[in-house]
Amino acid sequence: MNIHEYQAKDILRSYGVPVPRGRVALTADQVERAARELGGKCVVKAQIYAGGRGKAGGVRLTSNQEEALHAAKDLFGKTLVTPQTGPDGLIVRRILVEEAVEIAREFYLSITLDRQSSRYCVIASAEGGMEIEALAEQSPEKIFIETIDPYIGLRPYQARKLALSLGLKGRLCEECVSLIMNLYRCCLDKDCSLLEINPLVVTGADWLLAMDAKINFDDNALFRHAEYPELTDYSQIDPLEITAGEFDLSYIKLKGNIGCMVNGAGLAMATLDMLAEYGGAPANFLDVGGGATKERVAEAFKIILGDPEVKGVFVNIFGGIMRCDVIAEGVISAASEVDCTLPIVVRMDGTLVEEGKRLLDESPLNVKFTHDLVEGVESIVGMVGLMQL
């Protein structure tokens, strides 16, 4: 789960991590007022669920409140496209107005999960700012990593090693050590899957400051944090993904035109690969889960059809716990409800498959049934057409 930079900074502040003074604004007038309160010279920062805003014109340095107002009028409602948003971009609905800070040095610092060692690791680099992805590819030796043993936690010597590798000495080094220790405390308490500060800066006045902040919460831990859903800004999430979340369905919108409904994440990914292999382009990832009800299947189907790009639907179900007749009933009920005339190919096998097939055969839908995966993939790609992404 994502939150905005200003929310991440509020959390960091409560853990004693120094962040610039700032106010969030929902209107251009609020931006102007905030700029005045901050003394005129400030930075106007578009709040979207993605980084790379600086290069996309989403971070503006302004010298007085009139300029801040002007920047806000330009940014509100604008779609920002950055390397992290995808081609459709994200709309700016909130703006963070911050004091403009003189920057002497910029570093990269983050804590994230290393899936290979199944541990948190702290990552630091003296070359922070906006080019960290390029640095990771071109000069990986400039990136320092400390892996955290979950039984003993992050030790101060590890934090100190990182601070020294950033070239910090004396008071700044010790400040950086406590900053890293505080970040780790925050990571554990808040169940973060990512806590990234890029850049962490040394200011002109020689203080450390977290200039940008990105926090992702681990979705599996949301049940431990009743306050998290309130932090969500739904304007930043695809509406179909919001509906899917309400029905506990794993749905991710993709760029193609073949809607996919599959049970099991592994089979769903294999299905996307198969479609791509045969020249098709999947419109989504959707895992209906193992023991879905007719209603849930119907809801999943409606979500797939809610995407205007979808020109045909491929259902790939292996009926283990899931019964094929339940899938058939769900598909029929949803497709009839929304008057779906698109071609549907259903590849099913397993529990009660003959009953499922009978239901589909008897329905008025434009549906083709098969037991065979390759045949199913070939049919839907044939009907919808090849598509180059």
Ligand code: ADP
């Ligand atoms: P993004 O990572 O999305 O591009 P950042 O918050 O990192 O956004 O901002 C981009 C750049 O703008 C930073 O690397 C920093 O140089 C500058 N910047 C951001 N906030 C401030 C600020 N409060 N004062 C001065 N410069 C800032």
Ligand code: MG
């Ligand atoms: Mg940044």
